[in-house]
Amino acid sequence: MGQAHRPLPRSSTAPSPGRRTIAVAVIAATAAALFLALLVLPVLSLLIRSSPADLLRRLTNPLVVQALRLSVVTTCISTAAVVILGLPIVYMLALQEFPGKRLLEIVIDLPMVLPPTVAGVGLLLAFGRAGLAGRVLSALGITVPFTTLAVVFAQMFVAGPFLINTARAGIEEVDAKYLRAAATLRASPAYTFLRVILPLSYPALIAGAAMTWARALGEFGATITFAGNLPGVTQTMPLAVYIALESNLDVAVALSVILLLVSFGLLLALRSVPFTARK
Amino acid sequence: MTKQLRDFPLAVDFSEESGKTLVLVGESGAGKSTILNLLAGLLHPDRGRIVVDGMTLFQSDPRVAVAAYQRPVGYVFQDYALFPHLSVFENVAFGLRSQGGPERAIRPRVSAALEQLGIAQLSKSRPTRLSGGQQQRVALARALVLEPRLLLLDEPLSALDLQTRQQVRTELRRILSGLSCTTVFVTHSAFEAMVFGERIAVVERGRIVQIGRRVDFLRHPRSPYVAGLMGVNLFRGRVAAKDGTGLTQVETADGVLNIVADNATEEIFVAVNPSEVTIHTSPLAGSAQNVFAGRIIELVPEPPFGERIRVVLDSKPPLVAQITAHAMQSLGLREGMEVYASFKATAVNVYA
Numbered sequence: 001m002g003q004a005h006r007p008l009p010r011s012s013t014a015p016s017p018g019r020r021t022i023a024v025a026v027i028a029a030t031a032a033a034l035f036l037a038l039l040v041l042p043v044l045s046l047l048i049r050s051s052p053a054d055l056l057r058r059l060t061n062p063l064v065v066q067a068l069r070l071s072v073v074t075t076c077i078s079t080a081a082v083v084i085l086g087l088p089i090v091y092m093l094a095l096q097e098f099p100g101k102r103l104l105e106i107v108i109d110l111p112m113v114l115p116p117t118v119a120g121v122g123l124l125l126a127f128g129r130a131g132l133a134g135r136v137l138s139a140l141g142i143t144v145p146f147t148t149l150a151v152v153f154a155q156m157f158v159a160g161p162f163l164i165n166t167a168r169a170g171i172e173e174v175d176a177k178y179l180r181a182a183a184t185l186r187a188s189p190a191y192t193f194l195r196v197i198l199p200l201s202y203p204a205l206i207a208g209a210a211m212t213w214a215r216a217l218g219e220f221g222a223t224i225t226f227a228g229n230l231p232g233v234t235q236t237m238p239l240a241v242y243i244a245l246e247s248n249l250d251v252a253v254a255l256s257v258i259l260l261l262v263s264f265g266l267l268l269a270l271r272s273v274p275f276t277a278r279k
Numbered sequence: 280m281t282k283q284l285r286d287f288p289l290a291v292d293f294s295e296e297s298g299k300t301l302v303l304v305g306e307s308g309a310g311k312s313t314i315l316n317l318l319a320g321l322l323h324p325d326r327g328r329i330v331v332d333g334m335t336l337f338q339s340d341p342r343v344a345v346a347a348y349q350r351p352v353g354y355v356f357q358d359y360a361l362f363p364h365l366s367v368f369e370n371v372a373f374g375l376r377s378q379g380g381p382e383r384a385i386r387p388r389v390s391a392a393l394e395q396l397g398i399a400q401l402s403k404s405r406p407t408r409l410s411g412g413q414q415q416r417v418a419l420a421r422a423l424v425l426e427p428r429l430l431l432l433d434e435p436l437s438a439l440d441l442q443t444r445q446q447v448r449t450e451l452r453r454i455l456s457g458l459s460c461t462t463v464f465v466t467h468s469a470f471e472a473m474v475f476g477e478r479i480a481v482v483e484r485g486r487i488v489q490i491g492r493r494v495d496f497l498r499h500p501r502s503p504y505v506a507g508l509m510g511v512n513l514f515r516g517r518v519a520a521k522d523g524t525g526l527t528q529v530e531t532a533d534g535v536l537n538i539v540a541d542n543a544t545e546e547i548f549v550a551v552n553p554s555e556v557t558i559h560t561s562p563l564a565g566s567a568q569n570v571f572a573g574r575i576i577e578l579v580p581e582p583p584f585g586e587r588i589r590v591v592l593d594s595k596p597p598l599v600a601q602i603t604a605h606a607m608q609s610l611g612l613r614e615g616m617e618v619y620a621s622f623k624a625t626a627v628n629v630y631a
Contacts, residue, residue, distance in 0.1 A: 112356060177356065177360040178349075178360055178362060180321050180356070180360070181354070181356060181360035181361075181362070181371070182348075182377070183321060183346075183347040183348045184319055184321070184347060184348075184353065184354040184422070184427065185317075185348075185373050185374035185421065185422075185425070186348050186349075186374050186377045186378050187373070187374070187377035188348055188377070189348075189349055191377045195373075195376075195377070196362060199364045200363070200364055209484070215500070248317060
């Protein structure tokens with residue numbers, strides 16, 4: 001039987017990557033490499049500067065110990081305070097509508113975008129002896145600026161919004177059907193919050209608290225402006241690093257490495273725990 | 280009570296005797312679930328009054344608005360809404376715990392409720408591990424353990440597959456008939472309405488178009504919609520054209536029908552027996568003059584043996600067909616499927 005052999009059509013397979021595509025890929029790769037270098041090199045340099053043995057020795061320096069203790073104490077207090085004082089606001093933002101809500105949201109977001117030193121000046125004006133709140137506190141015999149309390153205030157101010165926004169998002173994730181079910185089961189709004197909302201959203205709360213703590217730990221600008229730089233009283237670790245740079249680079253490096261490792265550990269922990277609420 | 284909804288205003292006025300069951304039946308979006316939410320206090324009416332067993336739960340003037348958590352109402356949601364972070368026992372105990380009260384009073388009541396519904400052995404399980412039927416029983420136990428004066432059920436069977444639905448339907452009927460509280464049951468299935476309701480209210484676009492006993496609905500459907508719901512195809516229309524061969528076109532609100540009728544006056548009713556409606560999976564060319572496309576809303580095996588299946592369609596106009604179970608299987612019919620329904624122009628009854 002005659003079978004016509006038609007030649008296969010000329011190759012119409014996919015064209016090989018054009019020159020333009022290659023050029024784009026190369027440019028993208030170079031840009032990525034440069035950016036990553038910018039991010040990675042400083043961290044790398046910190047880590048290779050001294051040996052672990054050296055670092056451990058530096059840690060016994062009284063300046064270092066004081067700064068470390070102060071940072072840990074103040075950040076824990078400010079995080080706890082933000083959680084306790086912030087939950088009612090989180091509740092209101094997540095579950096209620098009211099006039100001025102948009103304004104409140106902006107006010108809460110503001111500390112996150114305000115330059116920290118500006119925040120410090122604001123805090124000074126508010127809580128200084130002549131300030132709106134400072135006047136009242138002075139009369140009661142309480143001074144705030146340049147005390148440890150100021151450190152806590154500064155940290156709460158800049159880090160608070162993190163908790164509020166993260167916790168709020170977590171609560172909004174809780175399916176409204178559970179809230180309705182709870183209402184039909186004789187649960188008051190408070191009971192529903194404690195027994196339904198919190199258990200279903202606590203991972204987000206924890207993540208929020210962790211980020212708050214991390215931000216508080218790294219706070220510099222507002223602290224130095226409002227609380228000053230008094231060793232043992234207001235000289236937190238970031239401030240101590242700054243001061244140490246002028247005289248003792250090794251101590252500065254030791255402190256920096258500690259902060260670096262803590263941050264890294266925190267981020268690792270946050271990423272490995274899934275923090276969306278169960279549905 | 281009245282409430283403005285997104286597409287239409289809801290305005291209903293009804294009452295039910297203590298201890299009886301009222302079924303609200305209608306299409307999705309008709310407002311049935313809204314009525315339940317208003318009764319439960321999850322929504323407040325714009326205007327109106329809600330009284331349960333003599334207790335005023337809502338009144339617009341003077342204003343009384345009892346919050347949901349203070350109403351003696353139990354609610355079984357369509358998707359059950361069982362708390363995922365609690366065990367079955369804790370789910371059922373939730374309502375008792377939220378009111379405070381000693382543990383030693385709570386435990387026995389919860390156990391009794393679980394026993395009554397045959398789920399005591401699931402006490403420690405998590406809701407996510409349960410089947411649809413089991414979840415429903417937990418949801419029921421959770422509501423009933425609080426001894427509500429008014430029990431609300433939102434489409435309790437629709438989340439179940441056809442097979443489970445049959446079993447659960449019988450069970451649920453038994454449980455509900457043993458209750459002393461007033462029950463309002465919402466469904467989109469006329470069949471379920473017949474099974475569960477001592478009284479039935481048809482809800483259409485926010486209004487109750489007919490309310491009464493089961494029997495009244497079958498004998499005197501008050502509108503084509505109600506008739507269709509009950510399984511009779513009844514259309515009301517105007518004669519639009521009549522050609523020489525006796526074929527008459529009738530315009531109804533939902534579409535044009537082609538019938539053969541000698542005694543057609545201007546305004547007429549056209550009734551089509553469901554057994555005269557055929558179902559096709561593809562559009563057909565044949566002698567049938569009336570072909571309508573639609574989606575299957577419901578497939579109901581008819582008692583006593585389920586050899587005949589009632590097929591409810593959302594075609595325009597809506598149609599109910601009766602086919603054999605064999606036909607349903609060989610065509611592979613399923614709820615939600617798009618099909619074509621047709622009936623012959625001669626297979627109608629015409630009334631003036």
